[in-house]
Amino acid sequence: MxxxxxxxxxxxxANPLEPVFQIGKGEIDDTLTAAVADCLAARELIKLKVLENSEYSAREAADILAEATGADCVQVIGRKFVLFLKKKKDSDFDAILAKAK
Incomplete structure (x- = not known):
């Protein structure tokens, strides 16, 4: 937490980041969840976008993906949201998190 x-x-x-995934008409399935989990493992902090034609709101999509991947939802603004999953070792964000305690 x-x-x-x-x-x-x-x-x-996360402010300068561009969205790496777009969630559209389809459901949030195992394939999308696995891809988001892989991306989180590589980058730790990612931004995603929910398209207007999606059946999910940004908050719903963020909650579903955060629960499925074990990540923390950092922010939801409009149709975009940010997820964070800290690496077990050699995290790029250790200094940021330690400074912000």
Whole structure:
């Protein structure tokens, strides 16, 4: 669980990121969940976008994917949301999280 200061630091780090996945008409299935999990394992912090024709709101999609991947939902704004999953070792965000405690 992230503290509010850690969440704020991660929001700042995610600001310049472009969405790496778009969630459209289809359901959030195992394939999408696995792809998001792989991306989180590689990058730790990712931004996703929910298209207007999707049956999910950004909050619903964020909650579903966060639960399925074990990630923390950092932020939901409009149709975009940010997920964070810290690596077990050699995290790029250790300094940011330690500073924000």
């Amino acid at each position: 992230l503290s509010s200061k850690q969440r704020a630091a991660l929001r700042a780090a």
